[in-house]
Amino acid sequence: MLEVEEVCAGYGRSQVLFDVSVHAERGAVTCVMGRNGVGKTTLLNTVAGLLPAMSGRIALDGGDVTRSRPHRRVRAGIGYAPQGHGTFAPLSVAENIAVAREAAGRAGPEAVEEALELFPRLRPLLDRRAGLLSGGQAQQLAITRALVTDPKVLVLDEPTEGIQPSIVAEIEGVIRKVADRGVAVLLVEQYMDVALRLADEVAVIDAGRVVHAGPRASLEDGEARRLIAI
Ligand SMILES: Nc1ncnc2c1ncn2[C@@H]1O[C@H](COP(=O)(O)OP(=O)(O)OP(=O)(O)O)[C@@H](O)[C@H]1O
Ligand SMILES: [Mg+2]
Incomplete structure (x- = not known):
């Protein structure tokens, strides 16, 4: 569903990603792991179009999006919940959700109802300003915002951090359900126990390069563990 092929990216003259290739398949959770600062968020920002790729190719459902603007990628089916949630603090929960759905322009109003069924704790909070939410609530809102764009690929950056x-456990349950509905999930996760429960496939990044890729069971490999050890 999502193909990242030999992508290089960085900031100004400082290159962070070197020929990174990662695939996320429909119905599967692909977990990107690695220590702090190795380039995980840089990779997701490049997938979402917030950072241009210097070279390489990004394709969604066979269509090239490498040069597409971020809003085009949302419309094409890339739903992104960034690290630290990135919700709009002055807007209410309902307004945050509405902005995302309308920006995507592809999901009907029932998408909101479906997402709230996954995160029922948000329902009594719809009128609350997002800036007043707890960390856990804000993360649930961030994932909800990505879900109401009716994504083909759900891209999540450390949704369990802090x-x-x-x-x-609730967030893990939602990620599994969304994958089981046929969405491709690309998840950055630092915690081994979460990855061992959720991941179908894993890719480990070190110093901007994919240094290990394989099925979840390959995380048992001592070398893979060493590369993730914090
Ligand atoms: N906007 C930026 N401008 C310049 N350098 C940046 C910028 N954002 C990140 N970097 C650098 O790029 C490298 C990779 O950062 P990135 O945020 O992708 O790492 P990460 O793997 O997501 O780390 P963490 O686990 O802490 O979230 C780091 O060296 C970081 O300092
Ligand atoms: Mg990060």
Whole structure:
């Protein structure tokens, strides 16, 4: 569904990603792992179009999006919940959701109802300003915003970072359900236990390069573990 082929990217003259290739398949969770600063967020920002690729190719459902603007990629089916959630603090929860749905222009109003069924805790909070939400609630809102764009690929950057275990379990449950509905999930995750529960495929990045890729079971490999160890 999502093909990232030999992508190079960075900031100004500082190159961060070197020939990174990652694929996310329909119905599967592909977990990108690696230590702090190795380029995980840079990769997702390049996929979402917030950062241009210096070279390489990004394709969604066979269509080339490498040079597409971010809003075009949302419309094409890339739903992104960035690291630290990135919700609009002055807007209410309902307004955050409405902005995302309208920007995507591809999902009907039922998409909001479906997303709220996945995150029922947000329902009583619809009129609350997003800036007043707890970290766990804000992360759920960020994922909801990505879901109401009716994505073909759901791209999540550390959705469990700094979140209490019971909410992590809920978020994991939603990610699994979304994948089981046929969405491709590209998930950046630093925690081994979460990856071991959720991932179908893993890619480990070190210093801007994919240094390991394979099915979840390959994480048992000592070398893969060493590359992730914090
Ligand atoms: N806007 C920017 N301008 C310049 N350099 C940046 C910028 N954003 C990130 N970098 C650098 O790019 C490298 C990769 O950063 P990135 O945020 O992709 O890492 P990460 O793997 O997501 O780390 P973390 O686990 O801490 O989220 C780092 O060296 C970082 O300092
Ligand atoms: Mg990051």
